[in-house]
Amino acid sequence: MSRNDAISLAYLVTIVTFILALRFLSSPRHARLGNWLGAVGMTIAVAATFARSGLHNYVSIIIVMAAAAPVGAYAARAVKMTAMPQMVALFNGVGGGAAALVALAEFHARAPDPGRLPFDASMSIILSALIGSVSFAGSMLAFGKLQELVTGRPIVYPAQKLVNGLLLSGLVALALAILIGPQKSVLLVLLIAGALVFGVLFVLPIGGADMPVVIALLNAFTGLAASATGFVLHENVLIVSGMLVGASGTLLTLLMARAMGRSVSNVLFGAFGQVQVSAEALAGANGHVRSASAEDVAVMLAYAQRVIIVPGYGMAVAQAQHDVRKLADELQRRGVEVRYAIHPVAGRMPGHMNVLLAEANVPYDQLFEMDQINDDFPETDVALVIGANDVTNPAARNSPGSPIYGMPILDVDHAKNVVVIKRSMNPGFAGIDNPLYRDPKTVMLFADAKRGVSELFEDVKTL
Amino acid sequence: MPAQWIIELTVLVLAAFLGVEVISKVPTLLHTPLMSGTNAIHGIVLVGAIIVAGLPDQPIWIRVVSLTAVALGTLNVVGGFVVTDRMLEMFKKRPEPEAAKAEEVPLGASTEPESARGDE
Secondary structure (H helix, E strand, O other), X not given: OOHHHHHHHHHHXXXXXXXXXXXXXXXXXXXXXXXXXXXXXXXXXXXXXXXXXXXXXXXXXXXXXXXXHHHHHHHHHHOOHHHHHHHHHHHHHHHHHHHHHHHXXXXXXXXXXXXXXXXXXXXXXXXXXXXXXXHHHHHHHHHHHHXXXXXXXXXXXXXXXXXXXXXXXXXXXXXXXXXXXXXXXXXXXXXXXXXXXXXXXXXXXXXXXXXXHHHHHHHHHHXXXXXXXXXXXXXXXXXXXXXXXXXXXXXXHHHHHHHOOOXXXXXXXXXXXXXXXXXXXXXXXXXXXXXXXXXXXXXXXXXXOEEEEEEOHHHHHOOOHHHHHHHHHHHHHOOOEEEEEXXXXXXXXXXXXXXXXXXXXXXXHHEEEHHHHHHHHHHOOEEEEXXXXXXXXXXXXXXXOOOOOOOOOXXXXXXXXXXEEEOOOOOOOOOOOOHHHHOOOEEEEEOOHHHHHHHHHHHHHHO | OOOHHHHHHHHXXXXXXXXXXXXXXXXXXXXXXXXXXXXXHHOOHHHHHHHHHOOOOOOHHHHHHHHHHXXXXXXXXXXXXXXXXXXXXXXXXXXXXXXXXXXXXXXXXXXXXXXXXXXX
């Protein structure tokens, strides 16, 4: 067995560990072990790569890795769970950027000065550079939007689609020129620069509430870029690993779009969040709204049999998750059954709300996804909505004119009583009126999520 | 033997089907760790970055490009695995034994957790 065969076998081991890492994610019990396996596999791959014959510059490579590793570890340790979407966007971006740079370096090294690379080599280099750059720039802007360095509102300007279309055609033309014309590195640098601009323009018109879709999509892009790099270098380990990520990102993108009741193209090109509060919605908002004090709500909760808590991103923004868990514990101590209903797009990335609640020590067997729990609302005494709005809006079910019509929602209005903790009657992020608040079964507890919930906790304790 | 790119394309397509198969079994509960975990996995471009950074006789600007790729890839790998581990560590089952006890207690003792719960 030659040295190269041994290295390829080591890469095969890596592939297996990655697949197992994903398989173990099917249950929270083994998921952590799976992640460790993946990390071991990655270490094997890196070690095997260092064993390649003909590899030079060991010292500089190791110095760079030794310098970058602690930075990555520190960032990963320091990041708050609420900021996880930004972090994931950032890691997406650096992965995509790396793929593009690898393509550029390989192109420069391999393209013969007179003459051309074979078609398949040029093609994979172009794809790797293109997708990687779009992913890098798009992820950086998504990071900026989520971190609120850039406004989370969609940024639109006249002829936006035309500009994007022209840029994209330009990129395709440039790619063709590289495929059939003289293969100068400067052309690929130009392609990368153009793709970076395209990545930014592509994410600009997408609003903060649509970020779960965008992050999942960029995740898929980076995976595909890594896969294309595998074609460039003829390494199966990159092809397979990249494609696994591509499949995951694609599935999550479709899932998130479905959870919003919209098509992927509507999310990407629709500039949602642009919806203005219509006069009609405002007029409708004049209906009667009941408000209640924390004491009243505490009595309702304490003497209920079944309570479902519906947390939204507002709860996370107010950092109320620990208080929510304390309230739930107290209710359970009194014999009330408490469960959590999690909408797929609660939060800023797929599954975000589950992580936020897990951080607050909410046991995961109390977390239920929409399809599991929606049928249970009619038998629920109190649905407690904390910082969630659009995902509870019955208009999505029964008013075809509403911008969110067709979006699957949590049927909180089917519960016997509904309590909504909300700071004021301001409409939600998308500016859509929520008739739930005027439902005769609903009482509003006007308070900041954190203060409201901790008051409820104190009041329940004294009962 | 078919051309190398055809073999590679075959591997790619098989990996796509495998990916869909494996990932559709991940519950929504774990979708965020799934994203950060796959993030770590696409850090495999680090392998590509090391290969190009190890090419001899390249001009300075290409060495800068490839070493930057090594840096980005390393950030991606280390950050991705560490953050995923941190998240997965937080997912815990209910500490009260109810469910767990019911599993462990042998047959015939199944009424016990019921009465125990009533006392609390």
